[in-house]
Amino acid sequence: MCGCASASASPLEQYCYEEREGQKVGHFSWILEATEPVRLRSIDDRQEHINLFTGDWESRSWRLIDQKKNTDLQVERREEQLVFAGTWQGQALSKTQAIDQAPWYQALSVALRRLVASDAGTLEFWMVRPDTLEVRRLRAQPQSLETIELDDVRHSARRIRITAVGVPTWLWHGDYWLRATDGVFLRYSGRSGPPGSPLRQIELIGEECLPARL
Secondary structure: OOOOOOOOOOEEEEEEEEEEEOOEEEEEEEEEEOOOOOEEEEEOOOEEEEEEEOOOOOEEEEEEEEHHHOEEEEEEEOOOEEEEEEEEOOEEEEEEEEOOOOOEOOOHHHHHHHHOOOOOOOEEEEEEOOOOOOEEEEEEEEEEEEEEEEOOEEEEEEEEEEEEOOOOOOOOOEEEEEEOOOOOEEEEEEEOOOOOOOEEEEEEEEEOOOOOOO
């Protein structure tokens, strides 16, 4: 389970998640803080992800800190560019990546809330892959309402399928489940790569769970 530490700002929401990939099992804390702009911190025993948002959950900036891999990198959106600056795996990195007017959603756990409503349509957006820094255009499509069970509690949840534009769905897709009543992220399931790659699963396991700060 996650350790404990004091938050640096008043939390609007905070949850603890369990992540499984192959034989690996870990936990991370998800803390939405009442800063200006609103900040989301996702923390496990290796990494901290810090997202700042616009009012509709588009990412303004994303910072990745991984001391074990000597990484402290920040990405900012400047009009139709993503600007990378910092250290990536021990090497200085400074580059720009052109995108278009589509939104940049680095934190799908909150960005997908806009698709929970029954009349929501398909959405295309940009995202930076955290392990490779590849910038990809993705597509989110709401699916049916489903009932899922977490810790013996049943929830009505909207399943949202994520695919990569230009990549066949059978080759890769991931599914998110967000609670129908308030959009809280409940579960994710998807391969970490092409068919044959380990299945990655994330599930909400509790609230008010903060790990030791990196």
